Amino acid sequence: MSGNETVSVHILDREYTVGVAPEERSSLTAAAKLLDSRMREVRGSNRMAAVDRVAVLAALNLAHELQQLRDEQHARNREVERTLQDLHRKLDGALGTP
Numbered sequence: 522m523s524g525n526e527t528v529s530v531h532i533l534d535r536e537y538t539v540g541v542a543p544e545e546r547s548s549l550t551a552a553a554k555l556l557d558s559r560m561r562e563v564r565g566s567n568r569m570a571a572v573d574r575v576a577v578l579a580a581l582n583l584a585h586e587l588q589q590l591r592d593e594q595h596a597r598n599r600e601v602e603r604t605l606q607d608l609h610r611k612l613d614g615a616l617g618t619p
Contacts, residue, residue, distance in 0.1 A: 532557045533564070533572060559583060 525540040530553035541549045559579040564570045612618075 530557075533560045533575070535572075556580075556583070 524542060526543055526546070527538050528541050528546055528549060529536055529538050530550060531537075532553055537553075539549060556579060559582060560575050563578045563582070564575045
């Protein structure tokens with residue numbers, strides 16, 4: 522990918538170098554901070570917890586939250602669609618369109 526730059530992020534006291542488009546740098550940095558925070562929450566005071574287990578549990582929590590947001594958005598989209606259909610019917614009725 523041309524135009525990418527490398528960015529170093531720190532997650533659970535480990536450094537990772539990632540290639541990213543310049544316009545996505547701040548988003549990637551924010552995502553890394555979020556993941557680091559969640560992994561620290563999952564690990565809690567158990568400093569001996571396996572990093573891979575902590576990573577999977579943190580990823581699962583984040584994926585679950587993402588799925589909930591998608592479900593909520595889908596429900597909102599259905600409601601908006603129903604409202605638009607109702608308004609369309611009302612307009613057709615007011616205009617005498619069958």
